[in-house]
Amino acid sequence: MDRRHWVAGTAAAGAGLLAGCAATPPAVGTSKTIFPVAQATIPIAGSGELFPVRRIYCIGRNYAAHAREMGSDPTREPPFFFQKPSDAVQYVVPGTTADHPYPPLTKNYHYEIELVAALHKGGKNVTPEQALDLVYGYAVGLDMTRRDLQRAMGDEKKPWEIGKSFDRSAPIGPIHPAARIGHLKAGAITLKVNGQLKQNANLDQMIWNVAEQISKLSQAFELMPGDIVFSGTPENVGPVVPGDVMEGAIAGLPTLNVRVV
Ligand code: MN
Secondary structure (H helix, E strand, O other): OOHHHHHHHHHHHOOOOOOOOOOOOOOOOOOOOOOOOOOOEEEEOOOOOEEEOOOEEEEEOOEHHHHHHOOOOOOOOOOEEEEEOHHHEEEOOOOOEEEEOOOOOOOOEEEOEEEEEEEOOOEOOOOHHHHHHHEEEEEEEEOOEEHHHHHHHHHOOOOOHHHHOOOOOEEEOOEEEHHHHOOOOOOEEEEEEOOEEEEEEEHHHEOOOHHHHHHHHHHHOOEOOOOEEEOOOOOOOEEEOOOOEEEEEEOOOOOEEEEEO
């Protein structure tokens, strides 16, 4: 049904509600939203510019040892994806420690250190060979997870949403353009809590590399500029409590420092 028919149908069905409306809807382009909604953004390192966030895609179980600790078989099955709302990003200025609120409802709040790829081009059915052309740059991110809620929902065969896609569940550092730092395919990825090393792996241990992730994602969704992709976490995820300080590091990017409050 096109828009004209939809409007007509709605008017017929709800004549009383729409009695005060003009018979002709305003032309597209002249209508205004009734209030503004903030565009989520991430600063771009070394510039005064901002990267606008359209969607946050996340890949699950993309390092073999982490897949095993989550109770699944890390054979090279097709990757699976979930999303966080774009306004889940919490930008963290390098060299500072950002306060990150312990979220409601959970008693088992987990860190997951991840490389994030930010796209400035879109596409459908992108090949792995083409995929890195879509990547504008990279950042350090945390896929914060209410693990108890994620597990409980999984056990009940219900959506993970409440475990993964909550407010401020995506602390992230600035985006570093690939034009300046290259494409990050190998190098240390680590997470410390209160100075103690918890996660320690290498980007080259991903089951599906960033190019392959983008290619697979683009078969399921039309990718667009502004999409960002969390590329999965290595093993040894674990809990934090208020007062804990997390330091996430990926070779070639500044450390991400977050204090749970
Ligand atoms: Mn994750």
